[in-house]
Amino acid sequence: MRTTDIQRCEVRPGRLVEWTLSTATVETAAGLPEDSRPPAYIQESHIRTARSVREDGLFVPTWLGAAFDIPGPVDLGALQEALRDWTLRHETLRSGFRWAGESGDEMRRFTLDADAVSLQRSDVGEFTDAAALVRHLQRRFDETADALRWPNLIYTAVVRDDGTSVYMAFDHSNVDAYSLHRLPAEIHELYTARAEGRPVAERPTGSYVDFCEAERADADRVDEDHDVVARWREFIHRCDGRLPAFPVDLGLEPGGPLPPQKMLSEPLVGAADAAAFEAYCRPHGGSLVGLLAATALIVHEIGGGPVYRTVVPFHTRATSRWADSVGWYVGGAPVEIPVADLPGFPSLLRAVRAELQANRRLARLPLARVLRLLGTDFRPTSPDLYSIVSYVDSRALPGAERWAELKAYGLIRVSYGDQVCAWVSRLPEGLWFAGRYPDTDIAHKNLRLYTERLRDVITGVARGLA
Numbered sequence: 310m311r312t313t314d315i316q317r318c319e320v321r322p323g324r325l326v327e328w329t330l331s332t333a334t335v336e337t338a339a340g341l342p343e344d345s346r347p348p349a350y351i352q353e354s355h356i357r358t359a360r361s362v363r364e365d366g367l368f369v370p371t372w373l374g375a376a377f378d379i380p381g382p383v384d385l386g387a388l389q390e391a392l393r394d395w396t397l398r399h400e401t402l403r404s405g406f407r408w409a410g411e412s413g414d415e416m417r418r419f420t421l422d423a424d425a426v427s428l429q430r431s432d433v434g435e436f437t438d439a440a441a442l443v444r445h446l447q448r449r450f451d452e453t454a455d456a457l458r459w460p461n462l463i464y465t466a467v468v469r470d471d472g473t474s475v476y477m478a479f480d481h482s483n484v485d486a487y488s489l490h491r492l493p494a495e496i497h498e499l500y501t502a503r504a505e506g507r508p509v510a511e512r513p514t515g516s517y518v519d520f521c522e523a524e525r526a527d528a529d530r531v532d533e534d535h536d537v538v539a540r541w542r543e544f545i546h547r548c549d550g551r552l553p554a555f556p557v558d559l560g561l562e563p564g565g566p567l568p569p570q571k572m573l574s575e576p577l578v579g580a581a582d583a584a585a586f587e588a589y590c591r592p593h594g595g596s597l598v599g600l601l602a603a604t605a606l607i608v609h610e611i612g613g614g615p616v617y618r619t620v621v622p623f624h625t626r627a628t629s630r631w632a633d634s635v636g637w638y639v640g641g642a643p644v645e646i647p648v649a650d651l652p653g654f655p656s657l658l659r660a661v662r663a664e665l666q667a668n669r670r671l672a673r674l675p676l677a678r679v680l681r682l683l684g685t686d687f688r689p690t691s692p693d694l695y696s697i698v699s700y701v702d703s704r705a706l707p708g709a710e711r712w713a714e715l716k717a718y719g720l721i722r723v724s725y726g727d728q729v730c731a732w733v734s735r736l737p738e739g740l741w742f743a744g745r746y747p748d749t750d751i752a753h754k755n756l757r758l759y760t761e762r763l764r765d766v767i768t769g770v771a772r773g774l775a
Contacts, residue, residue: 310375310490310703310712310719312732312743313574315450318376318718320443321474322436323467326385328392329453330460331429337421338405338459344418348406349521350528350675351637352482353416356406358692359456367567367725371692372454372461373486374478374720377493377712383466383473384504389428391499392464394509397423398495399635401483401517405459420518428464442467450478450722474716481637483517486701486732487624488635489719494708517636524625528678537671541679544618544643552695553619555729557612557759560751567691568747572723573756577733577740578767585771587735593658594665597621597700600733601665602657603766604698605646607759615649620695621665623672640672641695654770693728702735710737721745729756740767 348356355371362369379388396402404420436442446465453463461480466473475496502509531538545552561568578586583596590599605617620641626632644664651657676694703709711717713736721732723745729752731744742763746756768774 310493310717310734311574311736311741312486312719312721312734314572314723315374315443315447315476315720317572317574318720319716320376320439320446320476321467321469322439322442323469323474324435325433325442325445325465325467327431327433327449327463327465328389328428329431329463331427334421334426335460337425338419341419341421343409344404344420344518346418346420346518346522347525348416348418348482349524349637350677351639352406352521354677354694355482355637356416356456358694362567362692363457368451369567369692369725370451370454370722371456371481371724372450372478372722373481373484373489374450374454374476374722375489375492375718376474376476376720377496377717378472378474378715379497379500380472380715382470383468385430385466385468387503388466388473388475388500389430390503391496393426393428394499394503395492395495396428397426398512398514399517400519401636402462402479404518405461418518436467446476447722454478454480456480456482476720478720483637484635485624485637485639486699486719487626487638490701490703490706491633491635493712493715493717494706497708512633515630515632515634517631517634517638520631520634520636520638524675528675531674531678531682533682533684535674535682537674538679538682540668540671541643541676542683544645545683547645548618554727555696555746556608556614556617557755558751559727559729559747559755560749561727561747567725567727568749570723570726570745571748571753572721572743572745573760574741574743575760576738577742577760577764578771579739580737582768582771583735583739586740586767589770590658594662596702596735598658598661598665599767599770600700600763601644601646601661601698602654603763604759605648605657605661606654606766607762609648610762611755611758615647617646617648619644619698620676621672622697622699623669625673627673640674641676641697642668642670642672644668654766691725691727693726693730696728697730699730699732700735701732704735704737712736713738
């Protein structure tokens, strides 16, 4: 899906309806015993970061969401049943955390049984102005899909005579981009079954809560002498003791307050150029390798640094058991490209491929576990620990061919942060770029320059001009 924020996902006026977990469900959850399955390291790091930033006096919403249309008149009863069916399919959505222990600093999980989960519907009213509706949705998502509360999800629908737009938001601890990409097709499938009175097809789906337990058990068997920890120690040392930022001037004052952010989202290149770029890069590993090579070249041009260092996100859905599961299945691998020593794009491709081949396995060990073993005091002051450039090819996902028709978007909350996060998506219509960056004149200038140069490099390679 195209990635953007709530302001740019074609919101249209209509009658707003919303669903949250019911009062009875919340009351039941309050009395539940502890679930022995622990949080994933990435969940714990995310929630602790949110608490640290909040304690510093700043509310930083970090929810993710999805938007898509259901054409024609909608049956709201069937839609509510479909939303509940989908919620029950994914155990993490009925699981949460409490602070416990003598110090009140330990995270303990609780999980509802499926039969204890119900949704309650609120008819909010008619909106005739799209901007007012966007403001309302953002405020409700900020309030409800908050890392420090539970439940932290909300479903909404904007109903019109010719169709309905669905907008859903979740705290990041329960979803990643891949989870959101699968969402429109799953909801459409469930809604159609309910509207037609057909039984909902059972689909065994791996539980992210089970994954958290298994991943954490594996991570806890690693100690500070493990070679993966040693590789991260060396990488962070070469980053001057920090995790890497985007290596261009962002106009930030050292030690200054966490700045507000802006979003840049737009088409990058069309389908023909995307395919030609992929074909050129395929012998070296494909479009991800090409994107990182192009980024290394461009930030060297803009910032002048001799080595490009970044953390590359990879999914951790290592087996088919987790393929359809909703959760935050993401790890990171360190990458270093000595761009000043590499003449030409082909040499950059070879260097990136070698780095990814050597380091991708490092993404299997959660970075939060690595930092704990390193003993480094990374007290988080920003929701993003480091800068990323991410690539995902989502064309093979169910329903991808209808995303443009259904106005399907993956939503990212843009609030505060001092890092640059860039996402490039391969869609049926080409490559889409989305970037979140500090709201300064210098950052805007350099992110615009980066995006334009990225387009130039891709088209130049695709058309044999590079």
